[in-house]
Amino acid sequence: MTVVVLYREGENKGDVGYVVSVPRRRVRQAVERNRLRRLMRAALCTAVKQMQSTEGDIPFRAVGLVWRGSEEKPVKRLRLWDILPQVRELLRRAWEGCL
Numbered sequence: 739m740t741v742v743v744l745y746r747e748g749e750n751k752g753d754v755g756y757v758v759s760v761p762r763r764r765v766r767q768a769v770e771r772n773r774l775r776r777l778m779r780a781a782l783c784t785a786v787k788q789m790q791s792t793e794g795d796i797p798f799r800a801v802g803l804v805w806r807g808s809e810e811k812p813v814k815r816l817r818l819w820d821i822l823p824q825v826r827e828l829l830r831r832a833w834e835g836c837l
Contacts, residue, residue: 757801757802774816
């Protein structure tokens with residue numbers, strides 16, 4: 739997974755926008771792509787809300803995730819708890835990169 743972050747200038751208040759992309763080249767079936775998008779969006783919302791509750795206001799204006807593939811499990815078997823740790827780690831690195 740790849741993360742793209744737009745940082746805020748000035749105050750760190752306001753909502754965070756989300757963009758999720760699952761390329762057809764990586765996941766051929768539309769049903770699986772849609773499911774993966776829903777999982778990634780839910781993981782992203784959960785991770786951002788957790789960061790806001792622990793860190794306060796975060797400096798992100800928008801966060802984008804791009805799926806790059808996974809060899810551990812087929813998409814049909816992926817669950818939120820499989821994706822959430824990866825998203826948390828990506829956001830943590832993005833947070834540290836802006837400090």
